[in-house]
Amino acid sequence: MATAMFGERVQRLADAKLVRGEGRYIDDIPLEGALHVAFVRSPFARAKILSIDCDAAREMDGVAAVYTCDDLGRLDLEMPLLIPHPSLTEPRTQRPLAKGEVFHVGQTVAMVVAVDRYTAEDAIRMVDVDYEPLEVELDLEAAIQDDAPRVHADVANNVAAQFVQTVGDPDDAFARAEHITKIKVQVDRSTAAPLECRAIAARWDDITGELMVWDGTQAPISVRGGLASILGLDEDKVRVTAPDVGGGFGQKVLLFYPDELLVPFAAMQLGRPVKYIEDRNENFIGSSQERTQIHELELAATKDGEVLGLRDSFLHDTGAFIPYGIAIAQVASTSIAGPYRVPNIWVEFKAVYTPTVLVTPYRGCGRPQACFAIERAMDKLADELGLDRFEVRRRNLIRDEDFPYRRDGLVFADGLPLEHDSGQYGKALDMVLEHIGVDAFAAEQEAARAEGRYIGLGLGFYVEGTGLGPYEGSHIRIHPITGKVYVNTGLTCQGQGHETVFAQITADQLGVAVGDVIVVEGDTGVFDWGVATFASRAAVVSGNAIHKTALKVREQVLEAAANMLEAAKEDIVLEDGKAFVNGVPDMAVTLAEVATASNPLRYAFNEAAKTSTQFAPAFNHDGPALGEGDAPGMEATDYYSPPHATWAYGVHAAIIEVDPGLCSVKFKRYICVHDCGRMINPTLVEGQIMGGVAQGVGGAHYERIEYDEDGNPRNANFMDFLMPYASEVPPVEILHLETPSPLNPLGVKGVGEAGCIPVGQVLVSGVADALKPLGIGPLEHVPLTPDMIFQALGGEKDE
Template identity: 50%
Template sequence: MSRTYVGQSPVRNEDRRLLTGQAVFVDDVQLPGMLHAAFVRSDHAHALIRGIDASAALARTGVVAVVTAEDLGEYWQPGPLLVPPPPIEGIVFNQASQVPLAKDRVRHVGEAVVMVIAESRYLAEDALTDVIVDYEPLDPVVDLERALADDAPVIHPQLGTNLAAHVTQRHGDYEEARAKADLVITRRFHYDRGAAAAMENRCVAARWDPRAEELTIWDTTQAPIPIRNGLSRMLGLLESKVRVVAPFVGGGFGPKIMMFYPEEVLVPWIAMRLGRPVKWTEDRQENFFATTQERSQIHDAEIAFSSDGKILGIRDFFFHDTGAYDPYGLTVPINSQCTLLGPYDVPAYHSEFRAVFTNRTTVTPVRGAGRQHGVFVMERLLDIGARELGLDPSEIRRRNYLRKDVFPHTFQILFQDFAPLYYDSGNYAPALEAALDIVGRNTFRAEQAQARAEGRYLGLGVVSYVEGTGIGPYEGARVTVEPSGHVRVATGLGTQGQGHYTAFAQIVAEVLDVDITHVHVVTGDTREFGWGTGTFASRGAVVAGSACHEAALAVRKKVIETGARVLGALPDDVEIADGAVRVRSDPSRMMGFGELAGHANPLRGAVVPGTEPGLEATAYFGPDHGSTASGVHAMVVEVDAETAMVKILRYIVVHDCGKLINPVIVAGQVQGGVAHGIGNAFYEQLVYDDGGQLQNASFMDYLLPTAMDVPNVEMAHRETSAPLNPLGLKGVGEAGCIPTGAVFAQAIEDALPHLALEIREIPLSPNRLFALLRDAGPADRANAPELGGRAAAVAVAAD
């Protein structure tokens, strides 16, 4: 192989279409006779539905249909449980999945109650005001702890409880560890809700062809194949008669994994009933209410240390808000439970969570999927422990890292795939040292002291994390050399901006030694490739990329064998070079891939037994375990102690995602993740009142960080090869956002050592931080740590 693409950063194959407006998004789909859907959504967080009068809406000119739950007949059914937990002792799980339209009761503001179909979206929206829904309001359940009280209103009467799940996991003996401890720290931590806020909202379009009996659906989904499989069952169609296309999607971040949203179920159904194409596009306000959100958690955590700062054990009890329904089962809280352990050696661990139904929008994975909560709790406990023990925050981490010689490492608790939590590889300490070198371990404290002498408050935060990536079950790919000589790659994943069209092409182009611009990747179309799971959990490159690699190797073998036959040479004397096969001993005997593809598909003659026509292969990759990425984030901030405004001066990420396919794409993933994490740390919070009403459902009130708020991230990469896939890949999609809240909190505290400030909640905001600063008393500076030692002299000098 003369070409090297893996590890390089060629121009992205998809950018021309994106930058010139030629990329197709779902709302670009315009079909003859297309109708448009709009939804009447509940104004109440919790209420009984006593009646619906749609007569006035039906009488409006241009309205074609009005659909309620009663009109759906047998098609009305709760959605599937997407990730069912195994029947394991110690797991209590009460299922209540999303329904297509509310029947009898609404359970959160924004829940769909009535669907209106009209000749235009404008007419459909106007007709919504004609529909009269008779609600009988009920007391809502918003507070997590209050939800489990004996006298709390029950959201799902058939369950008789608001407890969605109760899970206890442990290894070692925490009580024994606690008894031996020199220091025990107990704290309560809050981590509140946020929105994914993708650039493109959800959109679904469907067309039914009665002659061919084929249904085509365009969907902004991260999982087109499961959508096809589920809808074919619900609609009584063969899977081969349902085509789901997920074209370019303007950001996924997790909520677009979910199967099935009401709109995804209803739009295809009504298109078949009416015999006309139907489309629904979510507006931004709907997105705040109807698209799933990040989770809210409350942790009561305790950590036991020896006098030298070694962790002896951790105990954590937490509440997890699953919202009105729980279609994703235990995935998010188990991620929190497992990721809390981080890169550290924790001899004893007792973790217990209660997932709780509330009258708030449903929770499913959002970038990080609960991991940032676990990291926040662990990193905050370590910061507090360092302060109490008089240790540098980085030193307490050094003393507790898992050693590089203990990998692979298995914790005796279950991960989200319900297999034991498994770290395939890792080497954590070098990443910490690299981050400190980039920050300037020998110069930063002097700069900080000088700034304090000038009345400016600089602070440094440095935290660690792990990210479980590359989980199964599997993905597949088909690689084909076409008569043009170009190569076509098809996989079942959808793409939401991760650079799949380029990264997969790089893998295949290197194996086949062809120009990357001659490799054409197709994703997210079930007609092109019908087996797989979806794009989530930082698994695309690891799982689908490995399948592309295996399929390309199989095609390479076919190219050599076919070339040997056509050129009259032995296979061992045939090589691939620059999109052609040639005989090593006589390079003048050669043939381009296009011509060779013709020979592989002859118009006459027999197929030799044991062979098959064409230069094509399909391969699948399903890892036994995921790949564990890791890293260190460092942040330098300047805090205005009077206004509580925080300016991020520097942000450093040292990340290990194994082999880098495309460094520029990786950098983009990290930069975007940090932007998401900064928003989650200091700007973005979904605020509900006691009545379950969302108070800031617009970008006027819900603050997103802008380009002015997000610095250019300084990056360094370490490559600890993953042993469980052929390219040594690990995922990177969520790395930027997982530890951001923790590093933000540590940096702010470090900037204000003269205050007894201890941040135990995320997200903050200038308002909330102002209140914390106002209430903080003077600090005991005796144990204030420096980057390389004690900081008492610097703290005094700052006065």
């Protein structure tokens, strides 16, 4: 067999067009006569809408239509609650256009459709909305008090959901504890900020009754299903496709954003294609965000640092609406024990409404918060017990022999029991410490201090439940003329390189070049069974579905080639796009010939097709061209549904230098040991990790969505929301471990979100270590800004 493509550093197939600027993102799609949308958005966090006057806007030159909720007919509705859960007792979801009241600055109040975006933006300023502002509470802890102003008038204490899960007997563990460590930590709100904002375009065909929608979504199949039912169209008449998409990171998995319903609606109403290209400011005030959680965590431990039990109670900010259910808080609560055994757990959360942009998963999805909480607590435990922080971790890590390690009582975000399936946690910790040179570091640190420099070692360990179900599917067909292999799957790509890794998986089974595998995804017109891209699941769920499908097609090819070559099926080898008899390379047929021969033809429309026509030598003259039960062509469909999430993990460590004069920090080295099971393409795995770390650096030190006390966003732009440039992100040294997942045929685990999870802890623990001699106060809040370091050092001194 030729070299397996699985595991190879294959260069990406998607690059050639992208480096030439020939990608096709939604705003690049030329739609003759397209109209453009802009929204009137609420300037208040909470207000009653007393009146909306659209007359002046409607009369403007170039304005096609102005809509308020009263003009929407059946679309004047509450959006679906996507993931219901019994604990979510007070679900509230957004509406396409506000009806009577608004719940956050930026909420859509009216929609203008005009000849171009410039004119549409002129017109939204001519819509006169009369508001009566209402009282608001932005502080999460204050918001749950009895007398707090409510986001939704009928939701007491602003609590949408409250949920408790328990493992073992936590009360007993705390009763037995020799030491209890308590900590309160906070992670602030951030946003995915994909460089392409959200975008949607729609074209309605009056003649055929077909609706074509281009949507930069991570979930086109679900969007299609929802759109069809809400608009009252047959599913087959609605095609949703996600073309090239400029990053998603979770923000684009939510459905529906107002524009996703209203743009198709307007296209149908107005008989012209309609486009909505969200701008950056709108992305900050209209598209979902994530992160704010406040954890109060306690560890019950022995004097030797063995953790007996954990209690965590946390508040989760869900913004003004909760259409994605409790997913984020549930992931955080079930990831709270990290990589540690912790046999007894009590974890409770409240999901709290605030009058802010709605919250749905952003890369990491609750894991960065959980990791920050448990890892800060482990450092504090070690500190209080006078033990080495790495040794305390080592004593508590799930041991190799403990796998599969179940946490009975915890239900993960896939609705299934939580089981860490495989890993080498101890080895990962040893690797990272050895690579960073932990033994030599103490001397280095001392020497630096003697020169007045402050360096510290930061470390964070994380686990990540990946590859969630319910399922994905795949369809593979060998093209009869070219022999190229077409692979379809239902999820979408936002730059992860699916087309390359899926081609690698397929190429291995069919013996073709990776470049001859053409992957098409994210188009309901091509394949419409499946779910979406989220939760680090594409390689696991679609990858295995494609693998299973490729095996089926392989069987078909072997059988057909064996017939054509008059050889035993076991002797057929597939390589270089050909099937040949083992040891007799001249006895060969190409895949194109096999595919053509398996499709009986009447017309010889090209040279190859001749072989399959009725008077060709190969034609069977004794009966039907296609035997009973046979299907033409080399083609199959299959599905993969994981038994439950598969758990990846890793350890990051960094050497961090702090300049107390500026309270600035610099990563001098950043090391990542990572295990996502078997790697399909290490280069792409590393790309995911490096990108994740950069986002983690953002969340650790730079990026915070800010609201003032009235709920006005204060930094809804790229000048003030500090996404790091190349100058702020360190190079990452990556070491791989590959512990196969026993749960799926390929042995893979997800990697998409991993990189960002532990960075807050890495930075904070490194800064704490660096500044220990200066008596730094507790650091329990990210992003950790220079000003916060300044305050932790005691604020202004008079020396």
